[in-house]
Amino acid sequence: MPGILVYALHYEGAINKNSLGAVSEAARLAGELGTEAHALLMGGDDLTDDLCASLGRYGAAKVLRAKGPEGLAQPVVDAMAKAVADGGYDYALFGGGLLGFEIGAGLAARLGAGVTMEVTAVNVDGGRLVAERPIHGDSSISTSRYKGFGIIIGRLNAFETQAAGSGAATVEDLDVELSEWSTRATMVKRGEQRGADVDIEGADLLVAGGRGLGKAEGFEMLEELAGTLGGAVAATRAVVDAGWFPYSAQIGQTGKTVAPKLYLAAGISGAIQHKVGMQSSENIVAINKDANAPIFEYSDLGVVGDLNKIVPKLNDAIRAKKAG
């Protein structure tokens, strides 16, 4: 029975939302294939029976619990390779996320398997899974078919979480011996928050800034504009990593996913890693001086120009409009 094995990431006693999406998707596909979806978790004592079994609600028939460090990819590759070697799996599925990419790619190397990343849809075709992946700035979609074992890594938020399962999953402990090289990486500090705690997920109107602001002080005019609009300020990964804005306000692959009524992007080029975190916004306005910026391909209103000139005047005009 060619089953599907899903990696589920967890942190502080909760399963990652994208992992729940991957489990749900695997359960749906397993149903079509007439097989089962199983999930694998790695961690310590925080992996309680209840936490593991709760994946049954999302359709996992069995959960494999492996002891090992959290937040590192290679020990999970060891565990998944062991589970696959023990038999019963034809596919591995991952939700969007940094670790999923690393584990999926490492597992492909270990198993000599085929791997597709940034997958947005998975279908059953002739009794086999096929994966759809947008390529080249989402201008084309390619379909992957696997010659042997198939590894599918979803794009962030690609798989919907569905609590459609029948109840608790069976929990089994998986004994795994870590590879020597997997033990040469040690997590010193995990999940450190940098900068102030900002709430952007509840805001209806978001003004987001990217590298095009030129300097950290560029955020001051965005704060003003957001204040006038009655919204909040968000940021791209590049400027958060540069220390210009708090991590809690970051949109995209390793940040938050938002869908406000208005998303006004200033100086953001709009790479895929950013797009996946905000593409469901109702109205997207982009201001960027580069007419070739990818963000113009998915914005509803694109303004090609210098944000330093436009944003202050826009702020004044909206303030005047609101006052009038």
Add this chain to the structure above:
Amino acid sequence: MKICVLVKEVPDAAVEKRIDPSTGRMDRSGERNLNPYDTHAIEAAMQIKEGGAVEVDEIVAVTMGPASAVRALHKAVSLGADRSVHLSDEALAGSDVAATGYALAQTLERESPDLVLLGQQSDDGECYTIGAVLADHLRMPSLTQVIKMDVVEGKLTCERQAEYGYDTVEIRTPAVISVGDAINEPRYPSLKAIMGAKKKPLDALGAGDAGVDTSKVGGEGSQVDCGDFKAPPAKQAGTIIEDEDTNETVDKIVAWLDERKLI
């Protein structure tokens, strides 16, 4: 310490990308350039060399690709690499990310590096998973998207942003590290370095020279068949305003927002 930096030639961002419908592969003609992310990896290697905490014997730029990929190596050398290795073979054409990682790992194995550095993603195929593939073949620990790296003899302390915030990870070398673009500001090559780049040693290897089993690479050896290319669901094109008169531009934005009851 010996550092190998993987580099890649990618289509220039200004040139429109397309798939050749007859082969299903990326049309790699047109303007080519060094993957901008790779310049951060070269800069990281240079900063380790110049930092003085460890002695760097050699920085070697490594690439896989057709004859034109030599230009990416020249660029890498002009930015500070001491020499370069070019893996090129007809048999490699059409390799997927797993096959490419295998071929590069075989090439790197010959160099026995203490540290392999690469850019976090390439601009064309978005294969930012190649570091993890390489690491498994090389049996080395690995971390991607690293934005800060302290190096002492035998140990790296790396920081990166992951799902729940910033992680700090200690790694004993040899290791494979993919760096993010926030790690440094790459330098510009001097005119002298550009002129001298072609004189630095360059090893040209075929698949056989690198010990690559050709049944595991190329379109045939790859474990994924990509096809059925189709256009994504059509999205209505947005309105574009070119800012010539800013007052006029702002009026248009305000009208647009007002129409949608956003202000």
